[in-house]
Amino acid sequence: MNRKLLGAALLAMATLLFNPAWASDAPAVDRTATGGAQTLEDIMARQQQLKMDESFRSENLGNPANAKPITEQLGTRGGVSDSDVWRGIRYNQSDIKTQARGPGADVLIQDGGMPWYKLREGPMITYGGGALLGIILLLVVFYFVRGKIMIDGGPSGTKIERFKAIERFGHWLLAGSFIALALTGLITLMGRSFLIPVIGHEAYSTLAVGSKWLHNNVAWAFMLGLVMTFVMWVAHNIPNKLDWQWIKAGGGIFTKSHPSSKKFNAGQKIIFWTVMLLGVSVSLSGLSLLFPFEMPMFAGTFSVINSVIGTDFPTALTPHEEMQYANIWHSIVAFAMMVAIIAHIYIGSVGMEGAFDAMGNGQVDREWARQHHDLWVEEVEAKQGKGGSS
Amino acid sequence: MKVMAAAFVVALVIAFCAPVVLNQFGWSSAEQGSSTSVRLD
Numbered sequence: 001m002n003r004k005l006l007g008a009a010l011l012a013m014a015t016l017l018f019n020p021a022w023a024s025d026a027p028a029v030d031r032t033a034t035g036g037a038q039t040l041e042d043i044m045a046r047q048q049q050l051k052m053d054e055s056f057r058s059e060n061l062g063n064p065a066n067a068k069p070i071t072e073q074l075g076t077r078g079g080v081s082d083s084d085v086w087r088g089i090r091y092n093q094s095d096i097k098t099q100a101r102g103p104g105a106d107v108l109i110q111d112g113g114m115p116w117y118k119l120r121e122g123p124m125i126t127y128g129g130g131a132l133l134g135i136i137l138l139l140v141v142f143y144f145v146r147g148k149i150m151i152d153g154g155p156s157g158t159k160i161e162r163f164k165a166i167e168r169f170g171h172w173l174l175a176g177s178f179i180a181l182a183l184t185g186l187i188t189l190m191g192r193s194f195l196i197p198v199i200g201h202e203a204y205s206t207l208a209v210g211s212k213w214l215h216n217n218v219a220w221a222f223m224l225g226l227v228m229t230f231v232m233w234v235a236h237n238i239p240n241k242l243d244w245q246w247i248k249a250g251g252g253i254f255t256k257s258h259p260s261s262k263k264f265n266a267g268q269k270i271i272f273w274t275v276m277l278l279g280v281s282v283s284l285s286g287l288s289l290l291f292p293f294e295m296p297m298f299a300g301t302f303s304v305i306n307s308v309i310g311t312d313f314p315t316a317l318t319p320h321e322e323m324q325y326a327n328i329w330h331s332i333v334a335f336a337m338m339v340a341i342i343a344h345i346y347i348g349s350v351g352m353e354g355a356f357d358a359m360g361n362g363q364v365d366r367e368w369a370r371q372h373h374d375l376w377v378e379e380v381e382a383k384q385g386k387g388g389s390s
Numbered sequence: 391m392k393v394m395a396a397a398f399v400v401a402l403v404i405a406f407c408a409p410v411v412l413n414q415f416g417w418s419s420a421e422q423g424s425s426t427s428v429r430l431d
Contacts, residue, residue, distance in 0.1 A: 165393050172397035180401070217408040221401035291417065360391055 026050035036060060058091035060084065092318055103293035104319040116324035124328065125190055128335040135339045139346045146253065149352040156367035160380060162358040167232055171359055174225030174275075177218045182338050184211035184218075189331060219286055226279045229272075236263045237272045242375075263376040271344050278337045285330040289323065296322035298329075 026045035031037065036056060045052055062080030069075050088094035089108050096106035163171070187195065188211055196204045243266035249259040251267050259265070264272065288295040299322065302313035317325070348355050354368035369377045 168393040169397050169400075172394040173401055176394075176398040177401045214405060217405035218401055220408045221404040224404065225397075225401075360394070362393075 026052045057087055061088045061093055107318045110320045112321045112324055124331050131335055131339050135342050151353050151368050155365040158366045159363040160366045160369050161362055162364040163362045168359055168362055170225055170228035173221055174229055177222035180218045184215040185334055187211040223283050230276055237269045258371045260375055261373050274340045278333050282333040285326045288326040293319045298322050298325040
């Protein structure tokens with residue numbers, strides 16, 4: 001069998017194995033013996049993590065028409081038993097009156113809390129951390145296999161302006177704030193598991209409060225950097241036919257050829273759009289977390305997704321569930337960004353001779369520019385010939 | 391490198407200014423960590 005096909009099949013099977021969303025439906029259960037209440041089969045199906053229709057419980061909230069006369073035992077319950085009351089509270093169907101104000105105040109039991117906590121403390125740390133270690137390991141292997149990408153024939157010694165000061169400012173505003181957000185986010189997510197055993201509760205408490213403050217507030221610099229870089233570079237990052245040629249040549253990474261490119265090659269465009277799309281997504285979920293309960297967006301998003309591709313995502317979410325989805329999505333997108341950015345940092349620093357200068361002082365070696373962005377150099381030289389600037 | 395350092399400083403300045411500006415609009419979620427009491431309303 002084709003190896004690639006086998007690999008894809010194994011990946012798909014592994015995904016299905018770890019994803020409870022693909023769990024099969026539980027078989028229909030006859031509940032006549034329990035008068036509609038749950039049976040041993042229901043409990044067993046739940047333990048097997050089968051997908052269950054819970055409506056037999058969530059809709060079983062008592063009926064005033066069944067109320068006993070006031071003179072009989074339990075007559076004052078009005079047709080609603082203790083179990084009915086607790087089911088109503090659990091499924092958020094009761095009319096709760098509380099002096100506490102706030103969007104989540106009348107949700108007394110929130111079923112999704114434990115699955116969210118387990119997902120955050122378990123798979124999120126395991127797979128997210130694994131992805132970060134995986135990309136670092138991959139880059140180390142790549143470095144030893146391919147080595148540093150050098151300028152063929154060595155640097156020319158003459159310089160050409162690659163990025164203006166305002167472009168570098170926008171890039172570093174985005175990059176600096178992203179690194180701060182990534183580190184403080186990892187401390188917040190993983191600190192309880194990895195830092196408390198090492199530095200203790202008190203030291204971690206100080207670190208966690210500081211991380212939270214920095215994470216919440218430096219997010220605005222990240223969003224500003226995102227807008228600045230988008231405005232400055234979007235015109236240079238529109239995909240074109242040249243990108244396909246660049247991709248087919250693998251960017252010249254292994255063939256040591258130099259496929260033609262304008263200001264940004266296809267690899268850089270992929271990074272640009274990855275950062276922009278994921279950056280907007282992580283910002284939106286971050287804003288939702290920054291202003292709790294004020295910006296619920298998952299019920300609406302799920303509704304749109306369901307209507308477009310016919311999925312069955314829940315659209316009636318409690319305020320807490322909105323926050324839990326925002327938190328999980330925020331982490332997933334952030335990990336994806338971190339993986340992409342680690343690769344970007346590698347190729348922009350130790351991975352390629354002369355690349356860091358582009359963002360370091362803005363001046364790159366002309367030979368480096370010719371080898372990696374030949375069409376852009378031609379454009380700049382043509383403009384300079386006419387007395388213009390880059 | 392000066393531009394890089396300037397951008398990092400500006401990111402920190404924005405971080406310090408953000409809670410002050412947000413407070414002007416009555417949005418103090420970023421300040422919850424330093425709150426001395428829990429507000430239920």
